[in-house]
Amino acid sequence: MDERSGESHLIVDVAGLTKIYEGKQRVTAVDNIDLAVEKGELFGLLGPNGAGKTTTISICTTRARATSGTVLIAGVDVAKEPSRARLNIGVVPQYNTLDRSLTIFENLYYHCKYFGFSSKDATGRSNQLLEQFHLGERGKSYPQQLSGGLQQRVQIARAIAHRPAVLFLDEPSAGLDPQSRIAMWEAVRELRNEAITVVLTTHYMEEADELCGRVAIVDHGKVLALDSPTNLKRNLGAATVIALKLRELTGTAGLVASLEKDELVTSVEQTPEGVRIFAKAMDGLLPRLLETVQPYGLRDIAVSETSLETVFIRLTGRDLRE
Amino acid sequence: MLTAFAGLLLRDFRVLRRELGPFALRIVMQPLLFLFVFTYVFPHMNQGASANPLASAGGVALGTVLLPGLMAVAIMFTGIAAVALPLSQEFGITREIDDRVMCPLPVEAVAFEKVCFSALQSILGALLVFPLAYYIPSVPVQAHVSNWFLLVAVLVLASLVAGALGLAIGSNVKPQQIGLIFSIVVIPITFLGCVYYPWGMLGHIRWLQIAVLLNPIVYMSEGLRASLTPGVPHMPSGYILLALLVSFAILGKLGLNGFMRRVIS
Numbered sequence: 044m045d046e047r048s049g050e051s052h053l054i055v056d057v058a059g060l061t062k063i064y065e066g067k068q069r070v071t072a073v074d075n076i077d078l079a080v081e082k083g084e085l086f087g088l089l090g091p092n093g094a095g096k097t098t099t100i101s102i103c104t105t106r107a108r109a110t111s112g113t114v115l116i117a118g119v120d121v122a123k124e125p126s127r128a129r130l131n132i133g134v135v136p137q138y139n140t141l142d143r144s145l146t147i148f149e150n151l152y153y154h155c156k157y158f159g160f161s162s163k164d165a166t167g168r169s170n171q172l173l174e175q176f177h178l179g180e181r182g183k184s185y186p187q188q189l190s191g192g193l194q195q196r197v198q199i200a201r202a203i204a205h206r207p208a209v210l211f212l213d214e215p216s217a218g219l220d221p222q223s224r225i226a227m228w229e230a231v232r233e234l235r236n237e238a239i240t241v242v243l244t245t246h247y248m249e250e251a252d253e254l255c256g257r258v259a260i261v262d263h264g265k266v267l268a269l270d271s272p273t274n275l276k277r278n279l280g281a282a283t284v285i286a287l288k289l290r291e292l293t294g295t296a297g298l299v300a301s302l303e304k305d306e307l308v309t310s311v312e313q314t315p316e317g318v319r320i321f322a323k324a325m326d327g328l329l330p331r332l333l334e335t336v337q338p339y340g341l342r343d344i345a346v347s348e349t350s351l352e353t354v355f356i357r358l359t360g361r362d363l364r365e
Numbered sequence: 366m367l368t369a370f371a372g373l374l375l376r377d378f379r380v381l382r383r384e385l386g387p388f389a390l391r392i393v394m395q396p397l398l399f400l401f402v403f404t405y406v407f408p409h410m411n412q413g414a415s416a417n418p419l420a421s422a423g424g425v426a427l428g429t430v431l432l433p434g435l436m437a438v439a440i441m442f443t444g445i446a447a448v449a450l451p452l453s454q455e456f457g458i459t460r461e462i463d464d465r466v467m468c469p470l471p472v473e474a475v476a477f478e479k480v481c482f483s484a485l486q487s488i489l490g491a492l493l494v495f496p497l498a499y500y501i502p503s504v505p506v507q508a509h510v511s512n513w514f515l516l517v518a519v520l521v522l523a524s525l526v527a528g529a530l531g532l533a534i535g536s537n538v539k540p541q542q543i544g545l546i547f548s549i550v551v552i553p554i555t556f557l558g559c560v561y562y563p564w565g566m567l568g569h570i571r572w573l574q575i576a577v578l579l580n581p582i583v584y585m586s587e588g589l590r591a592s593l594t595p596g597v598p599h600m601p602s603g604y605i606l607l608a609l610l611v612s613f614a615i616l617g618k619l620g621l622n623g624f625m626r627r628v629i630s
């Protein structure tokens with residue numbers, strides 16, 4: 044995966060990327076990240092807020108300058124030739140950036156004009172996109188007249204209007220209701236038919252699991268793991284994570300030792316409020332577990348089935364939403 | 366490259382076409398009332414009397430002094446309305462400019478396009494004010510263009526300066542503070558911009574005459590005076606053009622720096 048020579052099929056090629064914000068507080072937002080995304084992939088950056096996902100995307104899309112490291116988009120260095128690199132980049136940022144002074148059709152039409160389309164081609168492409176994204180009868184509306192979900196769809200349509208090699212979606216489902224989120228997933232999946240490469244950031248593990256072929260789990264500006272969701276879960280997920288909150292926290296070291304003896308338990312770690320157990324299965328374990336922890340006063344028990352969430356907990360010792 | 370720039374201009378034309386009515390009203394209202402009250406109503410109230418201090422300036426009819434001055438104000442206000450207000454909104458709240466920043470052009474070109482389009486509107490604004498300032502005053506205005514090259518040069522340069530001023534304000538000021546900027550920047554530079562009096566007449570207040578040289582509006586008014594109403598005392602045109610160029614360079618640099626800071630982190 045690290046063959047930097049195979050440039051031709053690498054659409055996004057990130058090497059040693061670091062971004063440090065100097066200021067009152069020196070913040071390392073991105074810490075020596077390497078990524079290689081191939082043509083046609085649907086690639087996810089999964090991590091909590093503040094993990095450095097948006098900064099990474101900003102650098103890839105020429106909107107932030109890297110402190111060190113390089114990013115090549117379809118072979119073009121974004122720092123050296125930002126204008127040329129933008130020809131191959133489509134972006135849907137976290138916030139709505141539709142042009143409020145223009146209709147939906149005009150948002151698409153003028154976007155095409157910015158990329159040098161002739162009037163005829165721009166009209167054709169805009170109409171085709173309205174159709175493709177089921178926005179047909181909305182062409183004459185203004186963005187403010189559309190629901191959040193529809194506006195998001197227009198943003199995606201606009202971002203791919205100039206047929207970029209890669210589409211960056213930054214937290215595409217933030218602020219969407221569940222129904223619009225599913226519609227958005229649908230739209231993103233259909234992009235694969237156009238052989239467009241997609242890189243998305245998210246802190247919803249369902250989203251990464253549902254959409255992405257490969258996922259990089261990031262935290263504190265570093266890539267902690269990178270694989271397909273299936274492999275990540277198989278190799279790192281344990282089977283089940285059981286989090287116990289206890290009233291009595293003194294002597295939990297002894298508890299950890301005794302829990303680890305159970306054949307169904309893979310490993311146990313202490314948390315500020317109790318213990319976290321990584322188990323192979325739940326069946327049969329629970330009664331024994333309850334008995335063992337009884338002296339410590341069980342306050343709360345939370346069970347998570349294998350998911351990218353448990354992978355993340357495994358890697359960082361923290362919850363994605365913490 | 367050029368097609369992308371043209372695309373940005375086309376987009377702005379589309380938006381302007383939709384708002385042509387409000388655009389014209391915004392430009393025309395202030396000079397219309399100003400001229401009506403000071404060069405039509407006042408003279409009629411003091412028929413024959415010389416009690417009105419504004420009735421003449423250095424032996425020249427007020428209307429003749431105001432024609433270039435009000436055109437300069439129209440140019441400046443248009444620059445602010447066309448660039449500063451929308452840009453401050455787009456940076457501070459809606460982030461609409463993002464899509465244009467992502468087009469295949471150097472980011473500086475996106476800022477320059479704003480200035481160019483604003484300059485076009487400023488020229489339009491100045492041309493709208495001309496008939497008002499020419500026909501409303503009750504004492505006939507003595508306008509005469511002896512040097513067309515000078516007029517065009519001043520008009521274009523002044524409009525670019527206004528656009529650069531708009532860019533400097535729009536990309537450095539938060540939307541909440543735009544109102545404040547009007548009170549502490551826009552109003553003072555208008556009143557002290559030799560709009561209502563020629564610069565030469567400030568000679569009686571020497572310190573002020575020197576202080577206002579920092580104000581770019583002075584050169585817009587004086588430049589238009591030199592090219593439209595050469596009968597009124599005015600600065601030498603060479604200095605005016607030079608000062609306009611320097612103002613454009615300084616304001617443009619300030620604006621561009623602010624723009625880049627807002628767009629690239």
